[in-house]
Amino acid sequence: MSSGRPRRAVWLRLHTLLVFLFLYAPIAILVAFSFNQTSQTAVWRGFTLEWYRKLLSNDVLLGTVRNSLIVGAAATVLSTVLGTLAALALGRHRFRGEGATRSLLYLPIIIPEVVVGAALVTFFGVAGFRLSLLTVVIAHVVFSISYVAIVVRARLSGFDRSLEEAALDLGARPVQTFFRVTLPLILPGVVAGALLVFTISIDDYVITSFVAGVGATTLPLQIYSMLKVGVTPEVNAVSTLLLAATVVLILLAQRLQQPPPERPEG
Amino acid sequence: MSRGDERSRAAYPLILPTWVVLGVFFLLPLGVLLVISFGQRGTYGGLRPIGDLGAYLLSGKFLSQYARSLHPIYLQIFWRSLWMAVVTTGVCLLVSYPVAYYIALIAAARRRNLLLGLVVIPFWTSFLIRTYAWMFILRTEGLANRLLMAAGLTSHPLELLYNDFSVLIGLVYGELPFMILPLYASLEKLDRTLLEASADLGASARETFRRVTVPLTAPGIAAGIVLVFVPSLGQFIVSDLLGGAKTILAGNLVQNQFAVARNKPFGSAIAFEVTAAVLLLLLGYAVWTRRRGEDVLL
Numbered sequence: 001m002s003s004g005r006p007r008r009a010v011w012l013r014l015h016t017l018l019v020f021l022f023l024y025a026p027i028a029i030l031v032a033f034s035f036n037q038t039s040q041t042a043v044w045r046g047f048t049l050e051w052y053r054k055l056l057s058n059d060v061l062l063g064t065v066r067n068s069l070i071v072g073a074a075a076t077v078l079s080t081v082l083g084t085l086a087a088l089a090l091g092r093h094r095f096r097g098e099g100a101t102r103s104l105l106y107l108p109i110i111i112p113e114v115v116v117g118a119a120l121v122t123f124f125g126v127a128g129f130r131l132s133l134l135t136v137v138i139a140h141v142v143f144s145i146s147y148v149a150i151v152v153r154a155r156l157s158g159f160d161r162s163l164e165e166a167a168l169d170l171g172a173r174p175v176q177t178f179f180r181v182t183l184p185l186i187l188p189g190v191v192a193g194a195l196l197v198f199t200i201s202i203d204d205y206v207i208t209s210f211v212a213g214v215g216a217t218t219l220p221l222q223i224y225s226m227l228k229v230g231v232t233p234e235v236n237a238v239s240t241l242l243l244a245a246t247v248v249l250i251l252l253a254q255r256l257q258q259p260p261p262e263r264p265e266g
Numbered sequence: 267m268s269r270g271d272e273r274s275r276a277a278y279p280l281i282l283p284t285w286v287v288l289g290v291f292f293l294l295p296l297g298v299l300l301v302i303s304f305g306q307r308g309t310y311g312g313l314r315p316i317g318d319l320g321a322y323l324l325s326g327k328f329l330s331q332y333a334r335s336l337h338p339i340y341l342q343i344f345w346r347s348l349w350m351a352v353v354t355t356g357v358c359l360l361v362s363y364p365v366a367y368y369i370a371l372i373a374a375a376r377r378r379n380l381l382l383g384l385v386v387i388p389f390w391t392s393f394l395i396r397t398y399a400w401m402f403i404l405r406t407e408g409l410a411n412r413l414l415m416a417a418g419l420t421s422h423p424l425e426l427l428y429n430d431f432s433v434l435i436g437l438v439y440g441e442l443p444f445m446i447l448p449l450y451a452s453l454e455k456l457d458r459t460l461l462e463a464s465a466d467l468g469a470s471a472r473e474t475f476r477r478v479t480v481p482l483t484a485p486g487i488a489a490g491i492v493l494v495f496v497p498s499l500g501q502f503i504v505s506d507l508l509g510g511a512k513t514i515l516a517g518n519l520v521q522n523q524f525a526v527a528r529n530k531p532f533g534s535a536i537a538f539e540v541t542a543a544v545l546l547l548l549l550g551y552a553v554w555t556r557r558r559g560e561d562v563l564l
Contacts, residue, residue, distance in 0.1 A: 012368040026399035086284040093277035112500020114517045115537040123295030203392040239395040
């Protein structure tokens with residue numbers, strides 16, 4: 001440890017503390033005021049769960065939660081299967097178009113969301129798709145495959161191939177080997193990818209706003225239109241719930257992605 | 267790595283579904299958008315049919331949307347988007363480097379994962395809600411104004427929202443984790459003995475930082491710049507919520523042409539200009555990284 005420069009370390013520590021304060025204070029304030037008794041000002045008037053009670057009786061809002069869950073679940077299942085297969089292809093095989101595939105997988109993440117949204121809604125119009133929950137699911141799958149492929153690919157790179165070879169030598173068929181050996185080994189990566197994608201899906205606003213048809217309003221779209229009208233404690237309450245859900249999902253995904261405990265260095 | 271060097275056919279069933287999905291629902295839509303950017307808006311917001319394609323192409327009219335985007339009104343919006351992205355990236359870099367340095371090199375090893383986790387959580391939580399948090403704080407009846415008034419700095423609430431400053435706060439707040447993480451990744455790999463060697467050879471702390479630490483962490487700096495600059499350039503939510511009608515960026519312009527103005531050809535042309543800017547930057551980054559003989563961090 002560099003204990004020779006304690007003064008510099010103190011400044012760096014203070015700076016880091018301030019940055020963490022900057023990152024977390026706004027969220028903390030948002031959450032705190034979801035329990036505030038008044039809807040008018042930023043004055044604390046006492047604790048209440050009234051805004052949460054109001055949410056639970058807001059049928060429109062609950063409907064959008066349902067839509068978000070349906071889209072999230074469908075997009076997660078589809079993109080997890082596709083992304084995992086793509087990661088296996090990239091991690092295990094050499095094939096024609098490998099480099100192009102790699103670039104192709106980065107593009108949906110890199111190209112600005114407004115552009116992807118505009119392209120999809122135009123395409124759906126030209127191809128005669130009616131905007132609905134289905135078009136939202138398709139859009140989410142498009143940007144989710146990449147995340148799953150990247151996470152699973154990372155997991156594959158530390159993979160002991162000899163286990164599969166052993167299974168094949170012992171007479172297991174390739175399909176058996178995949179389900180009994182390969183899949184269990186990469187499963188943490190697959191589940192982590194799925195959790196991340198589910199989180200991104202239930203959070204997405206920009207692309208969804210382009211491709212959601214009438215009756216396909218998701219929770220972020222509903223939140224957006226609520227806060228365009230005016231800031232209310234209800235928005236804080238629903239935001240708090242969404243934040244809590246994503247934090248739980250992220251912590252789970254983190255857990256699963258963590259490599260086995262490192263050996264202490266010599 | 268134990269993957270075969272020969273091309274194997276077994277890859278195709280695995281990769282084909284992804285090719286089909288991304289081909290049909292990603293590349294094809296981008297192609298459609300590109301074609302439309304060469305068209306003209308019809309009377310009712312649709313596309314005007316083109317009678318004679320050859321004559322249309324020869325007249326150069328197919329470039330008219332791009333020509334229109336060069337009008338000073340739009341150039342000003344592009345300029346502001348670019349400027350906002352540059353400032354956001356600069357501020358993020360200055361703020362993040364010390365944080366990443368602290369987590370990677372100074373904090374106790376057992377604390378490192380916790381600190382890193384604290385950076386990762388906002389990285390993944392809803393951008394929309396994190397932007398809303400600032401709307402909640404900066405609005406006229408918000409906490410910031412109450413604090414300012416309580417401190418006697420102002421007698422009446424200030425208009426803190428809907429200006430370039432509030433948009434910048436939102437952008438920096440939103441993109442900060444994207445800068446800290448790549449910086450941390452490259453600082454963590456830094457060989458500490460080099461820092462000690464530099465100090466032993468008589469370099470001051472400042473000199474060591476400038477001539478050893480910064481050059482060795484250049485890949486992380488470059489990756490961070492790309493990761494922050496690219497989303498800032500195409501930003502939509504922050505400028506819409508915190509900038510109101512006053513601070514329009516390129517992303518809002520695209521959205522507006524599709525949702526409000528119903529001028530798809532013009533919206534498509536701007537979309538491609540933004541995309542081209544992003545891709546050029548990434549190309550530059552890839553070339554730079556390859557020339558240094560390093561792995562692309564992204």
